[in-house]
Amino acid sequence: MEIKIYAPVDCFAKEMSKCSDPTFANKMLGDGIVIEPKSNKFISPFENATCSLVFDTKHAYGFKVKNCEFLVHSGIDTVNLNGEPFNTKLKPGMNIKKGEEIFSVDLKKIIKKGLSTETPIIFTSTNKDLRIKNFKEGNYSQGELICTFEISESKKVNEENQSVINLETYFGAANKYAQAAYDLNKMVGSNGNYSDVYNCMTRLRFKILDKTKVQENQIKEHKMVKGLIWNGDELQIIIGQDVYKVKDEVSKLLLTEKTTKTKQPMFKRALSTFAGIMVPLIPVFIGAGIIQALIGVFTLFNIMPVFDVTQNGLEQIMNVKGWDIAWLILFAMGKTTTTFLGVLIAASAAKFFKLRMVIGVSLGIIMCSPLLYLGGGSSGMGGSWTLFTLGKVTVSNPELQVLFDKWLTIVITPANLKIFVMIFLIWVAKKLDDWVNSWINPLFELTIRSFLVFLIAGALGFGIFIPIWNFIEGFLGVVMYFIGKLPFGLGLGIYTAIWQIAVVFGIHIAFAIVAMIQSLTSIASGQGGYAIFSPGQSISVYAQLGALIGLIIVTKNKQLKRTAISMVPVGFLGITEPIIYGINLQKKQLFLSGILGAFIAGTFAGAVGVTGRVGTGLGIFEAIGFFQYTIYDPTGSIAQSTGQLSALGNGLLYLAACAIALGTGILFAALSYKERPSEKYAVKSINKKIFNLINKNENLDIEERKKIIKKLEKDLNVISKEDEKQIKDVEKQILDLIKIKSEISALEEKDSKVNTKLILKGKKAIKKSNEEKALEIYNIIENSPRIKKIEMLSKEVSIADKAIEIDKINKIIDAKKEKIQKTLGEVKLFDKKDLTLMMNNYEEALSSLFIAYKIKEPAKQENKYIFKNKRQVKEV
DSSP states (O other): OEEEEEOSSSEEEEEGGGOSSHHHHTTSSOEEEEEEESSSEEEOSSSEEEEEEEOTTSSEEEEEETTEEEEEEOSSSGGGGTTTTEEOOOOTTOEEETTOEEEEEOHHHHHHTTOOOOEEEEEOOTTEEEEEESOOOEEEOTTOEEEEEEEEEOOOBOTTTOSBOOHHHHTTOHHHHHHHHHHHHHHTTOGGGEEEEEEOSSEEEEEESOGGGOOHHHHHHSTTOOEEEEETTEEEEEOOTTHHHHHHHHHHHHHTSOOOOOOOOHHHHHHHHHHHHHGGGHHHHHHHHHHHHHHHHHHHTTSSOOOOOSTTTHHHHHTOOTTHHHHHHHHHHHHHHHHTHHHHHHHHHHHHHTOOHHHHHHHHHHHTOHHHHGGGTTTTSOOOEEEEEOOOOOOSOHHHHHHHHHHHEEEEOOOTTOHHHHHHHHHHHHHHHHHHHHHSOHHHIIIIIHHHHHHHHHHHIIIIIHHHHHHHHHHHHHHHHHHHTOTTTHHHHHHHHHHHHHHHHTOHHHHHHHHHHHHHHHHHTTSOOOBSSTHHHHHHHHHHHHHHHHHHHHOOOHHHHHHHHHHHHHHHTTOOHHHIIIIITTSHHHHHHHHHHHHHHHHHHHHHTOOBOOOOOSGGGGGGGGGSOOTTSTTSHHHHHHTOOOHHHHHHHHHHHHHHHHHHHHHHHHHHOOSSOOHHHHHHHHHHHHHHHHHTOTTSOHHHHHHHHHHHHHHTOOOOHHHHHHHHHHHHHHHHHHHHHHHHHHHHHHHHHHHHHHHHHHHHHHHTTOHHHHHHHHHHHHTOHHHHHHHHHHHHHHHHHHHSOHHHHHHHHHHHHHHHHHHHHHHTOSOHHHHHHHHHHHHHHHTHHHHHTTSSOOOOGGGSOOOOSSOOSOOO
16 A cells, blocks of 8 residues: 655655654654655645544644554644644544645744754554655655655564464453553652653653662563663653553552652641542542432422431331332432441541451441441431430520430430541551451451450440540530521521531531421421521532632643543532542632632521522532422411512522522632742741741840841842742743643543443454454554554653753752851851751742642651740740
């Protein structure tokens, strides 16, 4: 098969080996020719072609010609120009004929940036051989024939035995790549010894931190490795075209390893622990939440019956017949994971704390035992057994009386929804398990070890932890009752603001009970059951969702933006756990923005009299229930007599409150969010703490203190506008790198999904001995246009990484540290040890850019100066 190549532009054509870029010159992406363009408008170099790929930066284009793949790459390293000099109307799938324009480029802009305008035309099909015929280097006019590419089918060679590829091995090779990833990760010193890992067409590249930890000889001897090259701190392991599969397995491996062992402050450690346990459960929250949303829609339109998970509703569930059984199963799918959440918490916590999984899950089942659930009990929370009471407070208000009785009655209940009880109990169980294992005779380990853990941990859980937690919940219920009585809607405002905080700490059941008791009291007193507090629960969701959208609007981090966008749909379904645990809680400004937005929206809802009416599901479906009267006041007569809003008015004002929550969440997040603290701000924060120490130095009179502080204010103001500009320039370079990596991640994710399906088809073809079909699937996988784009983007990662001027920032850091150390040394108020620790604080502040983007680790807590509210300066 022959394909003619025509000059896409007036140009000088030369051999690929003469390209100035070694990647193209060494034909790592494939063979072909290189042209040096003399004009800006490019036409198709093929007689007939289909566009298969257009890079976002418009500098490279993929074409399919007679089932062969080609790449036209305009300029060298032009990816960093972000598409500025390029213009095209080309889109994937478009058919192009010879002479039709494919793109135009401003060559002067490329030259002005100091880049080469060389344009490789590359044959990228990996399963075919290329021979270039009738080619002579020289000048060509646009549209003139340059050469002919003679293409023939090639036999794929297996790397290990140099024979025709074994398709059965190919479609069952996943374990081989996983093992290679594990081996190589270990040989380079594990993930703690490299800051990044990526790949090009044939090489797995590690950004190494300590070269002495790399086991070079073992790497060279590995059966999948063809060679090893160092490029500065970058270790390049030559693997071949299977490098993508190994890289994917390395990425999967990293997800299961802890990325840092730096000791953090207690609050941060607690937050990190909580996130580490809850984040893996996000898929459960999403999946079950969507099912619950469907149930809400089906019950709203009377398609399925309403099931009541209480002792009263148990008889209805037991007598379900016919098609209603299918609805009951759907209800169980949506309800069970949330009803017995404690079991999931136990499993995730066991994995986090490295407790034996079977022990952790068993403890979860014990603490959430269906035997103690009693069909949901009287309120759907499970059974309750009184141990003793702390006394009796008698009040005239029946609603408050119920809350006081609950608070002062010490009870044992299942731990189904008691998140913190389960987390703490699993931690205790881990300590117990390790302790028993340290002394028990191996002969008795199998029978005694688990017995002691179950007995002691179970007794502690039911006998101490749960009663204490129930007491705390009862106290919070009383507090929230009085908050709810505040005027001008402030009660609902505070309730709405606190709701998502309560969700995080697992105490939202106490707040839900407050809302439930208020509603039940309203029913018992003939007030119709209009719920004052329950609107706050759903309104708060939109505030956190708004904060997430605010982040999407302002962040320049493409990877973070991509993750945030993926969470928006579940927010509209009323599920905040992925949003909170995944992003908002980690970025504290976002969580606080959501809380503030919730307070404003909740106050508005309380002031205008919005009340909960009928439950119709979660998220956007929940709004439907606000346009109705309660089931205890179907005609609205009680609402009219007690001054409640009409059904229409209540629904519209509820939507207005949700809009306010969404809008204020967006606004506050957009105004407050910063990717990281600036170096200037971080340094000033430390300066203020030092000035505070000096002000408390009793050995200096007031005038001396003022004089020293005045001098330090001037001399410690070390970050200039020029420094800030240089730091911002480097930050832009880092963000450019993240953008490319984000695009690779998206492509790899898509490619992985497609390939998973194709590999299954390939396995089926092998089982049926249909080698022709298997080979066809193999070629589809290996010649995916996404792979070509990933290859190019991987090269761009290397280019973008090298473009980051880390040394420039390090010089700024070193210069500022030297000035700060000299300035503090001159005042002679701090001893050598304290001064050394303070300089670690300053280095962390000056390294804000590197720490934020994980180029550098923050200083360990024990290596930093701890500013306390007491005199810490030496006598002078």
